[in-house]
Amino acid sequence: MAETTTTLITTDSQSPDRELVYPTRFGEVRLREDRLLSFPVGILGFPHCTVFGLSHMPDNSASPILLLQSVNEPGLSFLVADPAMLGVTIADADRQEALKELGLTSAATQLLVILTLHDNHGEGYFLTANTKAPLCIDSQSRVGYQYIFHNKAYSTQHKV
Amino acid sequence: MLLITRRPGEGIVINGSIELQVVEIKGGRVKLGVKYPKGNTVHRQELFVKIQEQNQQAAKVDPTQLNRMLNRMERPKHGRNDNDPDHDG
Numbered sequence: 001m002a003e004t005t006t007t008l009i010t011t012d013s014q015s016p017d018r019e020l021v022y023p024t025r026f027g028e029v030r031l032r033e034d035r036l037l038s039f040p041v042g043i044l045g046f047p048h049c050t051v052f053g054l055s056h057m058p059d060n061s062a063s064p065i066l067l068l069q070s071v072n073e074p075g076l077s078f079l080v081a082d083p084a085m086l087g088v089t090i091a092d093a094d095r096q097e098a099l100k101e102l103g104l105t106s107a108a109t110q111l112l113v114i115l116t117l118h119d120n121h122g123e124g125y126f127l128t129a130n131t132k133a134p135l136c137i138d139s140q141s142r143v144g145y146q147y148i149f150h151n152k153a154y155s156t157q158h159k160v
Numbered sequence: 161m162l163l164i165t166r167r168p169g170e171g172i173v174i175n176g177s178i179e180l181q182v183v184e185i186k187g188g189r190v191k192l193g194v195k196y197p198k199g200n201t202v203h204r205q206e207l208f209v210k211i212q213e214q215n216q217q218a219a220k221v222d223p224t225q226l227n228r229m230l231n232r233m234e235r236p237k238h239g240r241n242d243n244d245p246d247h248d249g
Contacts, residue, residue, distance in 0.1 A: 026223045045212035046219075063230075078218050079226070103198050116218040117226055125229040130218070133211045148203055148211060156214040 005066070005082045005110055007139045010035045010053035020053075022069055024077050027058030029069050036071060038143050043114075044133065049073055052144075054080075065115065068135075079115040080135065086160045088113065088131055091151070098136050098147040108140045116157065128157040 010031045011019065019030035031053030042049045051071040057063045064085035070076035083090050090111060099106055113129040120126050132154040137144035164172055171181030171193075179195040194202045 026226075043215055044208065045215040059227075060230075076219055078215075079221055101198065101201070114215060114218045115221070116214065117221045117229065119225070124232055125225050127229070130211070130214050133214070146211075146215075148201065148207065156210055 005085075005112075008037065008054050008110055008137055008142070009056065009066075010037065011055045020071075022053075022074055024058070024067065024069060024074075026067055026077065029053070029055040029058055029067055029077075031055065031069060031071070036142070037068075037137060039135075039145065040143065041145065043078075043135070043146050046070070046073075046076065049076060066112070068112070068114075079117075080112040081115060081129065083111060083113050083129065083131065083134065086113070086129055088129055088158060088160065090131065090134070091153075094149050094151050094154075097150065098134075102136055102145050102147060104136060104138050105140075108138050110137050110139055111135065112137065113158075115160075118157075127160050128155075129160050130156045131158040132156045 011029065018034070019032050022029045022031060035053075037052045037054060039050050039052060041047060049070045049072045053069045053071060055067045055069060057065055057067055064081050066080050068078040068080045095111065096106070098104075098111075099109055112135045113131055114133075114135065116128050116130070117125050118128060131149075133146050133148045133156065135144050136147045166172065166182045168182050168185055171179055173179055177197050178200065179193075181193040181195075182190060183193045184191040196202060
C-alpha cells in the first residue's frame with residue numbers, strides 16, 4: 001500500500017532539471033511534468049482542476065501527510081494521506097465497489113483521503129479525514145477520481 | 161433549467177446513455193430510478209454539496225496552524241500554557 005503511494009509521488013530528486021516549481025503556502029514543491037496525475041472530472045467543487053501533482057510536505061518528507069498540488073490553479077493545494085497510515089480502515093467491500101464503478105484495477109489503485117484542519121475552540125487544532133469520499137488513483141495510468149462511498153459508515157469529517 | 165412533465169413509469173434519457181425514470185409518486189415523495197454507464201456517478205444532491213463544501217474547507221488549511229498542531233503532537237505535553245487567555249476563577 002505504502003509502496004503504491006510512493007509511485008504516485010510526482011517529485012523526483014534524481015532529476016531536478018525536469019521539474020516545475022510551485023511556490024505553495026506550505027513551501028516550494030517541485031513537480032515532474034511527466035509524472036502528473038490526471039483527474040478527468042476534477043475534484044468535487046473544483047471541476048476545472050484536472051491536473052495535480054503529489055508531493056511530500058516541503059518541510060517534512062517523512063510525514064504521512066502529502067501535498068496534492070493543483071497545476072491548473074497554483075493557489076490550490078490539499079493535504080492528503082494514505083488512510084492506512086492514519087490508522088483508518090477502508091473495508092475491502094467498499095474499496096471493491098469503488099473500483100468496480102470507476103473501472104479501475106485493484107492492485108494498481110491507491111486510495112488517498114483529503115484532510116481538513118479544525119480549530120478546537122481555541123484549544124489547539126485537530127485533523128479530520130474525508131473517508132466518505134476518498135481519491136482513488138490508478139498508479140499505472142496516473143488517473144484519479146474522487147469517489148463517494150454509498151456505505152453510511154464513513155464520514156466527511158473522520159477525526160484522526 | 162429544462163422542465164419536463166412525466167408520469168410514473170415514464171422517464172427521460174440524458175446524453176443517449178443515462179436513463180432516469182419516475183418509478184413511484186407517494187405521499188409527496190418521488191422515487192426515481194437511474195440507469196447509467198460505468199464511470200458515471202449518481203448521488204443525492206445534498207451529499208454531493210456536503211462533499212463539495214468539505215473540499216472547499218480542506219483547500220483552506222492554514223500552514224501555520226498545521227505546523228502548530230504537528231509541533232504539539234511531537235513535543236511532550238506541558239502542563240501550563242503561558243499564552244493562556246485570561247479567564248475568571
